[in-house]
Amino acid sequence: MHIVEFQEPVQIEFRNITKLYGAVAAVNDLSLAVRRGEFLTILGPSGSGKTTTLMLLAGFVAPSKGDILIGGKSVAAVPSYRRDQGIVFQSYALFPHLTVRRNLEFPLEMRGMKPAERIKRVERILERVHLNDFGDRMPSQLSGGQQQRVALARALIADPPILLLDEPLGALDRSLREQMQVELKVLHKEFAITTVCVTHDQDEALTLSDRIVVMRDGRIEQIDAPEMLYDRPATRFVAKFLGEANILENPGFEIESDMVQPSGTVAMLRPERICVAPPASPKRADSHQRQSVIGTVADMIYAGPLRKYHVRVGSTPFVVREHVAAGQPVFRAGDEVRLEWLRSDVRFVSA
Numbered sequence: 001m002h003i004v005e006f007q008e009p010v011q012i013e014f015r016n017i018t019k020l021y022g023a024v025a026a027v028n029d030l031s032l033a034v035r036r037g038e039f040l041t042i043l044g045p046s047g048s049g050k051t052t053t054l055m056l057l058a059g060f061v062a063p064s065k066g067d068i069l070i071g072g073k074s075v076a077a078v079p080s081y082r083r084d085q086g087i088v089f090q091s092y093a094l095f096p097h098l099t100v101r102r103n104l105e106f107p108l109e110m111r112g113m114k115p116a117e118r119i120k121r122v123e124r125i126l127e128r129v130h131l132n133d134f135g136d137r138m139p140s141q142l143s144g145g146q147q148q149r150v151a152l153a154r155a156l157i158a159d160p161p162i163l164l165l166d167e168p169l170g171a172l173d174r175s176l177r178e179q180m181q182v183e184l185k186v187l188h189k190e191f192a193i194t195t196v197c198v199t200h201d202q203d204e205a206l207t208l209s210d211r212i213v214v215m216r217d218g219r220i221e222q223i224d225a226p227e228m229l230y231d232r233p234a235t236r237f238v239a240k241f242l243g244e245a246n247i248l249e250n251p252g253f254e255i256e257s258d259m260v261q262p263s264g265t266v267a268m269l270r271p272e273r274i275c276v277a278p279p280a281s282p283k284r285a286d287s288h289q290r291q292s293v294i295g296t297v298a299d300m301i302y303a304g305p306l307r308k309y310h311v312r313v314g315s316t317p318f319v320v321r322e323h324v325a326a327g328q329p330v331f332r333a334g335d336e337v338r339l340e341w342l343r344s345d346v347r348f349v350s351a
Ligand SMILES: Nc1ncnc2c1ncn2[C@@H]1O[C@H](COP(=O)(O)OP(=O)(O)OP(=O)(O)O)[C@@H](O)[C@H]1O
Pocket: 021, 024, 025, 026, 044, 045, 046, 047, 048, 049, 050, 051, 052, 053, 200
């Protein structure tokens, strides 16, 4: 993965930004620095303040408190059309009465660029997003994915230093979405453009981002690289929001760990870190590094290459996920099983 160097200068800075709507703080004392060239994703549940954060940066919404700096300068007095940002919203917002080519020319025209230069730019970007043959079509004559590509092309055509995306792939079906994620990543790298992207799709966030900000009730719950966020969630909220988590709160047995459990935390285990085996199967070579418990299968869900088990250990429910492999035993509801995991895979998250 392309990780932005820590040395890159800060390009965007939120300083103690609060946005009040009446008594509701849509964004609450948020401070955040985005480095040049970084792909930063804002992830969080509905109503957590993601869009508001992006609108503040775009200049469509003014903060109640705090300041936003771009390139080290406050943009408090800079209107949105002067902020030099490419923006893509969930609804593509292409002009329906203009051809693709005219849609792309529009932002260049607004900047007073000469026709010959505009045409050159449009042809170049059409090629970049693989739409050379579509320049003369109207938006309504394009598929959702093609319209999305035009919207991206339009955001990028004037070479802005910053790209803002709000659920850019939200209207696309799953396979197209995955394809566009790859394209978006390639474009981001090629244009070396600082990108702030809002999504509530965790896979998208994990795939695209250098860092992810998890928001909750207008505040930052955690900010980290995708791997860190998934593997080392700081809080129960992050653990459960990003992927599935077994939260072992009073599980009825002692949790073994190589670490001392910090106070105010609960133990957490990812479903794919747990193995399920027949209760009397021989011990593994590394069993001294593992904890094992006996439980009963509540159900098994078959999902193509994965099997998901719900297992009860006493009154504690576990979710276990395993990749289907040849020769692996399959368990059914009512079967007694042994669950085991490496002690080093136990995480402690703040309750
Ligand atoms: N113009 C507005 N007037 C009043 N309240 C607003 C306004 N815009 C947003 N809010 C409130 O601010 C909070 C954050 O909204 P925001 O749109 O930023 O959430 P979000 O994280 O983008 O959610 P979603 O995933 O549903 O798009 C919500 O409680 C919302 O109701």
